[in-house]
Amino acid sequence: xxxDPPAETDDYDxxxxxxxxxxxxxTTARRQLEHAATHLDVDPNFxxxxxxxxxxxxxxxxxxxxxxxxxxxxxxxxxHDSVRGPYKGGLRYHPGVTREECIGLSMWMTWKCAVMNLxxxxxxxxxxxxxxxxxxxxxxxxTRRFTQEIRDFIGPKRDIPAxxxxxxxxxxSWIMDAYSMQQGEVIPGVVTGKPPVIGGSYGREAAPGRSxxxxxxxxxxxxDYPLSETTVAVQxxxxxxxxxxxxxxxxxxxxxxxxxxxxxxYDPDGIDPxxxxxxxxxxxxxxxxxxxxxxxxxxxxxxxxxxIPAAIGDVITEANADEIRADLVVEGANGPTTFAxxxxxxxxxxxxxxxxxxxAGGVTVSYFEWLQDINRRAWxxxxxxxxxxxxxxxxxxxxxxxxxxxxxxxRDAAYIVALTRLTEAHGYRGLWP
Ligand code: GLU
Numbered sequence: 067x068x069x070d071p072p073a074e075t076d077d078y079d080x081x082x083x084x085x086x087x088x089x090x091x092x093t094t095a096r097r098q099l100e101h102a103a104t105h106l107d108v109d110p111n112f113x114x115x116x117x118x119x120x121x122x123x124x125x126x127x128x129x130x131x132x133x134x135x136x137x138x139x140x141x142x143x144x145x146h147d148s149v150r151g152p153y154k155g156g157l158r159y160h161p162g163v164t165r166e167e168c169i170g171l172s173m174w175m176t177w178k179c180a181v182m183n184l185x186x187x188x189x190x191x192x193x194x195x196x197x198x199x200x201x202x203x204x205x206x207x208x209t210r211r212f213t214q215e216i217r218d219f220i221g222p223k224r225d226i227p228a229x230x231x232x233x234x235x236x237x238x239s240w241i242m243d244a245y246s247m248q249q250g251e252v253i254p255g256v257v258t259g260k261p262p263v264i265g266g267s268y269g270r271e272a273a274p275g276r277s278x279x280x281x282x283x284x285x286x287x288x289x290d291y292p293l294s295e296t297t298v299a300v301q302x303x304x305x306x307x308x309x310x311x312x313x314x315x316x317x318x319x320x321x322x323x324x325x326x327x328x329x330x331x332y333d334p335d336g337i338d339p340x341x342x343x344x345x346x347x348x349x350x351x352x353x354x355x356x357x358x359x360x361x362x363x364x365x366x367x368x369x370x371x372x373x374i375p376a377a378i379g380d381v382i383t384e385a386n387a388d389e390i391r392a393d394l395v396v397e398g399a400n401g402p403t404t405f406a407x408x409x410x411x412x413x414x415x416x417x418x419x420x421x422x423x424x425x426a427g428g429v430t431v432s433y434f435e436w437l438q439d440i441n442r443r444a445w446x447x448x449x450x451x452x453x454x455x456x457x458x459x460x461x462x463x464x465x466x467x468x469x470x471x472x473x474x475x476x477r478d479a480a481y482i483v484a485l486t487r488l489t490e491a492h493g494y495r496g497l498w499p
């Protein structure tokens with residue numbers, strides 16, 4: 067691997083700096099589901115079914131290390147629900163990956179695809195590994211062997227992986243290559259998030275951050291904060307955080323703080339997110355830019371209009387939810403707010419616009435990529451951005467309508483949109499005994 071494309075989501079390093087995990091992704095996902103279901107007149111058996119994945123594939127991935135020793139890693143691919151289409155979701159390389167985490171994250175993918183009305187179900191996978199400790203050659207070997215181990219469970223009509231924490235366009239290229247070689251034909255649609263030169267979509271890499279910015283902009287409009295008078299703090303300066311911060315800055319907001327695992331740059335008069343390279347490009351960039359860095363924990367409790375947690379899950383918890391001073395939270399990471407913290411923020415009238423809407427631009431452009439692969443016709447960047455804007459606004463409108471008509475939180479509203487579509491689909495297809 068000659069170049070090293072940036073990993074998709076934000077700095078997984080931030081995990082090291084974060085509080086110990088207080089609630090697993092699966093616990094949060096199940097509690098959110100149960101809570102949202104109380105607003106809907108749906109068969110409780112259906113909700114019970116959705117608390118469980120269809121299948122979780124666990125594989126062992128042996129590789130020969132550069133020093134000749136054997137490295138043995140564990141990998142997972144969780145399939146949650148496929149009633150609306152093939153399983154879809156990211157693949158992460160992170161030392162904290164667990165079976166449970168993959169299940170929780172696969173559930174969020176089911177809701178995310180349903181909120182966006184994409185013809186996909188939900189999946190998530192990962193390998194328990196710190197990719198920083200792998201050489202490029204070891205990373206490639208690990209990826210190819212993992213692909214071989216899960217080959218029977220993936221495919222353009224079955225399950226389509228994509229980048230997530232610690233994986234990148236390069237990872238997707240190796241998966242596509244390994245899969246295509248084994249199948250004996252070129253199958254670009256087996257993964258999304260590839261480089262455009264081999265069937266990837268323009269705009270895919272920036273899409274999750276772009277959607278976070280679009281949704282933050284719409285939320286500001288909804289709550290009457292003119293962007294020109296709005297201050298924003300962004301936790302995480304990987305792809306999601308950096309792209310969201312830069313777009314909001316372009317649209318007139320004042321980004322007062324950004325952070326990575328090393329700490330946060332804060333200036334109440336505003337900082338220039340364009341002047342700071344992304345964490346994956348230059349890991350020390352944020353703290354080098356900061357004249358007087360503050361901590362990640364302090365960033366979360368800054369007195370700003372909009373807080374965007376875009377690093378890792380489980381950062382707004384029962385322990386700090388009382389101290390959040392932002393007027394609005396827009397989730398860039400998957401699962402940054404625990405169930406208990408959500409309740410505290412709701413009690414305090416701080417709206418939280420959820421991950422399954424805000425960062426859904428990633429999977430939406432993955433869908434565009436999949437269409438381009440099937441049709442063997444590339445879209446221009448302008449076309450991708452225009453379509454993404456349309457899809458995000460349409461999903462925003464669907465969720466806003468539920469907020470207004472039912473007087474529920476944004477998270478419950480997004481779940482209601484998703485669950486309504488899923489229940490209807492399950493109703494038609496039925497449970498095959
Ligand atoms: N990993 C991204 C997410 O969490 C994208 C998934 C995809 O494109 O399939 O939404």
